[in-house]
Amino acid sequence: MNQDFEVVAAARNWRVDVEQHYSPSQVMSEVFGSDVLTLETLRQRLSKPMFKSLQATLERGETLDSKIADAVALAMKTWAMDKGATHYTHWFQPLTGGTAEKHDSFLTPSSDGTALAQFSGSELIQAEPDASSFPSGGLRATFEARGYTAWDPSSPAFIMRHANGATLCIPTAFASWTGEALDLKTPLLRSIEALNKAVVPALSLFEKPVSRVSSSLGVEQEYFLIDEDYFYRRPDLVMTGRTLFGAKPPRGQELEDHYFGAIPDRVLSFMTDSELQLYALGIPVKTRHNEVAPGQFEIAPVYEHSNVAADHQQLIMQILRNTARKYGLVALMHEKPFAGINGSGKHCNWSMGTDLGDNLLEPGATPHENLQFLFFCSAIIKGVDEHQDLLRISVASANNDHRLGANEAPPAIISIFLGSELTEILDRISSGVGGRGAAAGFLGLGSNVLPQIPRHAGDRNRTSPFAFTGNKFEFRAVGSSQSVSFPVTVLNTVVADAVQALSAELKAKLDSGMDLQAAVGELVKATYEKHRRIVFNGDGYADEWHQEAEHERGLLNMRTSLDAIAHLTDAKNAELFAKYHVLSDRELAARQEIMYDIYFKSVNIEGETTESVAATQIMPAALAYLAELSGIKQGRAAAAISEEVAAAADEMYDAVCKLRGENAAEGGEEIHDKAHHMQSNVLPAMQAVRVAADKLEKVVAAKHWPMPTYRQMLFVK
Template sequence: MPNNRFHALREVLNREIPEIKAPSTKISDYFGANVFDKHKMKEYLSSEAYAGIVNSIEHGETIPRDLAEQVAAAMRSWAMSKGATHYTHWFQPLTGSTAEKHDAFFEPTADGGAIERFSGDALAQQEPDASSFPSGGIRNTFEARGYTAWDPSSPAFVIARTLCIPTVFVSYTGEALDYKVPLLKALSVLDKAAVDVCHYFDKSIEKVNASLGIEQEYFLVDTALFNARPDLYLTGRTLFGHISAKNQQLEDHYFGSIPSRVYAFMQDMETEALQLGIPLKTRHNEVAPSQFECAPVYEEINLAIDHNQLLMDIMDRVAARHNFKVLLHEKPYAGINGSGKHNNWSLITNTGKNLLSPGKTPKNNLQFLTFFVNTIKAVHEHADLLRASVASVNNDHRLGANEAPPAIISIFLGSQLTEVLDEIDTSRLSKKIKEENSLWQGIPKIPQILKDNTDRNRTSPFAFTGNKFELRAVGSSANSASPMTILNLIVADQLKKFKVDVDKLIKKGEKKDVALMMVIKRYIKESRNIRFEGNGYSDEWEKEAEIRGLANVKTTPKALDALVTDKAAELFAETGVFTQREAHARHEILLDSFYKKLQIEARVIGELVQNTIIPAAVEYQSKLITNVKGLKDIGLEQTAYAAQLDIISRISTHLNFIKTNVDEMVTERKKANAIEDIRERAISYDEKVKSYFAPIRYHVDKLEQLVDNNIWPLPKLRELLFSK
């Protein structure tokens, strides 16, 4: 009988491509159809109520109770017109995924009837069980009260007949228990700091928004094959599997023709996403086989992150309809590229100016230099925090490997801007401005940098790409709120310090533009070591980075130390983004998640080896032994079955190694579990328990090459990667 793998493959080959049903051939006809955006508000609210809610959203003011009641009534009417029967507060706890608890609009009446009702109180606040979510000790089991509170800056939407209301999640005592609260605080601090600095150039600027475009990479695998791999569905990655003879070495998958079945999934997924207001613009094949990418148009950062979290959920649900499983793990397959989530970040004023885009006038170029250099300086000062913000057990497989930005945080600017900064650094600043177009002697006017006027460096974790910075180190499964909170707060802190430095010089009698350039020049010199234009994958860069004093923290438990340093505590206190208790709670939560995921992987390795791998190898070995005995019994010389004897011996060698090392790994796991300190426990899992993973895998993969294909119990990487 053929094994499950071939049943699964037949399912793939015989499956019909689902029919694609878009509401219209024009995306503009249905974009945002399931979102309670400003257009819907204007339709369902009175003009006074609409003006009030828009004012509250744009200026961050508290929404009055009577206005909340009107919005709730309008939101319910609109949602019910879309078929909604329930509502939920949709939030982002520290589990890394989204959460929701559904309540019906339906309420029974005293006369035995029923009515649909949704109050302003229900819109504004709910009370989920806080103790059941990660809190890092902030909430105990017997202190379960927590609150979700409406975030009106992110519009409500309808999905699966449920009105979803984006919310924050806080404890009874007010501490943040989610990713959104710190992000909103960081954005508020950045807005004020950036506006204050903008007033050196333009007094009419009233608000600065951080914008974000998130490129999402992912793999697709057939559901039947996914279900036949316990390691995939329990851990998100293949813990065993010999590299496919053909993988990505021909570089023929990148930007190649999209397979028809995948194309059907993409169109279906995009249709749902576009109806939910997610402005997906790009889709293509990525580098590795069965790897793909989608990317939206830039949005305000809070909304962009909400949309990315929603998109990952949509991808998973739509994939199921197409008998696919979406793999968002950063490294689902060994030997080929993993997946990231490139975060493209910039700053936009309420007047429509991109602060990271140079202009045609000296004033615009000086403004660009101000925000450009302050961002570089911020990353230089707090590279450890940025590294910590992208740290996870999954991402450790990518960072530092020759496929993704290294664990060393550096900044790539491109040759043109590097030359500009070097000239500013080495030239003498003119205190007397003789010409309108020149602020310093010997420096030409900065050319207007167009969108694609800088080269790309795929090895850089933080690269300037024309009018934005691209943080490439974020993992594909991560919530971008974590690194974006850190990036925005460190830039905000740096801009505040910049203003203090500039104002001091102005008070001493320096002209404003000269004072600005004097501080910029100093910052360029102080942050020079973070700038690197070469190959971030090279051994030479590791040595040079060490000389420069740049950290190279390759594993999560030690990278997370940055969250609880005195320097971080001072930064968090000054910006108000995290209390000390919140920072320490996040540190503990991330360490807890790290070691538990390794614990699960270790247990899966043990179970698969004992219950699946060893029995299959022994079965094949027994067949060979029977064959050898038969050949010997009929009088053949040993040379006739030397090959069989060699395979039998090699199988035994691999089996003995695997069994011995699994037993030792289990012993180390038990020792690690007994360690009280969570950081030391995480380090023990990382340095001791995980150290067995690769050697065990090596010998299992050798068995895979020896054992009869019909007996080997797991779908092979070639099947997972190329059956679609």
Template structure:
């Protein structure tokens, strides 16, 4: 009698289903002659932004609107009503029935509450209605969102406020359409309860400080500097049939068990390989949906690990880019379901192969059309570039611990510091030739003739080297890549808002301090370029510790980084307190990016989220062990015992191979039982601790204990008969195309 389970049969059914799937077809928009439209013909067709607002307002109203945006003042009621009317008419023509304020609470995802346009007139006649006040502000219940202790459950009032810099958009579902209004989310007392508000504040501050510094450099025509951002999004796809049979993927977003298959990514044959037909069809539909929403998706390709892929957009203003990254993650998930895939955004969904990140390509652009991280063709332009570069080095050096904390999460802990992703130590990679110029500036002789000094330093060659000679150091968490910096340490599932807000704040502070120093130098008279080059030299010398061109994976770098005084936080519980350091508080509060209460709330929320996510993993592991692994192993042992008894009745038959197999399985089961007991002890011992101590205990003791349980269970998976194992295996999930 076989003791293989119905769950194991479900696994085999899933294999059969997954291997028989075909690429899904969808209809692209066509013209009257039946020809496919060019992307430019329907790009942004489901958005209402600056172009549409300009078309709906008179010149004087448009001036009032733009003045309100730049000053941060509320829109006047009559102006808000005019925009709302235009939005409503457009939305109704598009078949929209509902609207929502779409915002980013401190959950890591987005939130929305849908309200219908339908209302009733004075005579009871149904009409579609949408006022300026409904456009500008909404009042969702804030009590159920994370606030980090800034409010009690009975203090429910919160406000969402329209962000007019980010286009409104229409989300289409099976049976209807909803107008989404990108918004900030604040409490009744004005505290930021979301990810977007600190980003918007930090963008304003870096603009203010950049403009002041540029004016001292002679670029007096600049009135505004915009943060630009492009987020490369990595993800995994597995067939839905497999996903539905894996409680760990469903609940924790990653596989808590799973023996490594003989083949992973060793052959390096997946990266940039031919995209599987099912996946290509999925990507094409994703891009169609994103283009309608105005998201400038540019690149698609296979990533390093099997079943791993990437989508990269063209850069945009940072607040719009963040909105678009959230939209991208949402669209990826929805379209994946249509193609019978499940999308995994966890930073480490599968052990033994690469995890997923979100490379945030960051730069600064003036309202005169200049990318401040793009070297120019004149000595002045290159001196400006070096000044901005020095400010970035100063910001990252001064707040490397804060930047590390800004990307900390339980998922990212599995990825950072492994030989696949940036280390958990913040450093800046500039490339050999740009580093050589910095070294020359640092060790150069006294600057008497600035123009001659810049020539001797090789500054005139910057445009040639910056784009073509900056190597791709994948071991660096913050690398210069020609005309931007690539912040590679952000996790795949994370909102880019807070990391970019912290980066902006750090660089803004550096620019402010450099502007003060430069103003002092200029007051003493003399050549302005000489004063600037002296300031660049001083800053490069002071920030040398943050520059690193070597292998960030090497153990030697950890030792060297600690000698340099750089923060080394091994995991999230070690990182989070960096948010509350005096230097972090001073930075964020002095620039009004976060108040002290808002900052402290984020410390509480980070610890709380870390603990809750691990508790979900621990409880899921219990379920896997009790409901899946134990029955499978017991059934296999029972059948082995029956087979041994049957063979014993056969004259001359050798039952020792089966007895040996029984012994192996029994020993492994005993080892699993012991490891399970140690895991339970570590888990329970932390139960009564406060949030911060519990987080540290989970990270230091419970997680390693759970890993030991996993190792024991994975050894059993490798030896238990295939027909008994109920959970889809790595080889099935990763190579299902």
């Protein structure tokens, strides 16, 4: 079929089989949380003593009483079966970065030929999946297959629906036979506990007694949508999640008209469907809009407990992918699916909150007088400066290397944006002047019909990897396909370490007889002066900043993921994680090994896909066009085009031969050697093939070109 006709077909041939219409009141009263086993539902199904025991675990962190497991399991089973669930699964997050599940039926055959619905407390608390095929990074021998999933009662069970039924999903941790963490949830839970143990004593110094503190998280998820027909005609997208070929289209994002533009009806229908499913799962999605690049969009929930938010992030990606197919679309989560236009990130808005509902990063109306706020801000500045390497490592991946520092995402240099008001307050404290500095005020718009609107005391900085945005910090370097669990684990741990250190200093000052205001002022001044090098409010894209950061301020610039991953097991990092019981030395080394392994395999798949597509699709298309041109006996145009096509085809052939050799070599026996071979040899060889292929795309007749182009994929909705 002619590609122009295929474009028309892709634009028209989509239908919604079942339209869903819910009023706002129905969404609130009937839909939201309807597929979640809430505390209120459990309260109704458990005896008061059993519910209080469970509540003590959930709200105060007390050890789970295994005696209540049978009762909870019965309540969970009957609730799930009432919802139509026939199976249950322990839903966990292995070190692949995705999720995993093994379904078991509630039905158990009996000796009389009938069947019973059974689900015991032991089945709720623990399951034994085969761990042999999950990455372990050397934590277990290849032949040792046993692994355990353990119920996480702090993240509610939920129902996942499909066309022919439903499954009860029970969030769990995943560990080896030795008890070492084989997942992303376990270290996250440990880091939340570490933060709690550090911050609660700190608050007591401010005479703010609380029982528990945890981190909160709101995550902005960026993604692309392309027509499903185009996706399956692009082997590179199917195999790797990104386009390994594709010439720049005449129009990309230059007009800046897509950002916040009107959402196409097909996409809006998909978004609405996705949101209803997410509402049923209790996920508080709040925002949807067009992102900067054509075909790029964003969804964002409001804040939740960081453990629940991490689980919900995985569900958001799953629901987006599944629902897109209903509308003839494919959702792409890769950090850089299309070269030359914006990539996608996952901005993690992080804060800390108490069990009383207080946000510890809320500056209030007079932040210069808010001693508690200034103390915790200073701790975060200290933690980020001392552990900038870990924050960079936490977002390291082959995918994210295509995005960081590419004028659509923050650079690989970790710095903090504080904004003009907070920076001026800290500068005044440092100089001994004190006072507030710049006030927020109101913004007049020059027309009487327009209201005066409150103006923030500082602007936003989209080039900063770690920015203060009013009452939270936004970690903007996280990749769109990445699980947020490890970045948040790192953030929780480094802040816990800084809070504990500053708390000890503050307590010593108070014990010496200094009053709280003077003690905090002195502590904030000293901390800011020592760590102010990490604060940068300017343009993170500027070449001058890279020079200043690296050579004048002494900040780390780990340009590639392999530069960063090598430092994960540095002594200071191992000591930090061990001190707070977040990751043992063996667990940390395993994660480093797995990061190398995933990097190698990701690029290896890309390299072999590039070789295959170039040799079997693009080269034959170029030769077919050359054969067609050879039949045209006259004219300078035919001769010139033939020469251009032939030159690019020869260039591609040489590049493919080079890539074939690099793919075969693999770089050695050790996984880090293989990973470095991919970075140093395979990626450049792939790029050389792409350059030649993109030249051919611009001159080979469209009827011969074997794959959908950027023009078609990005603009057909």
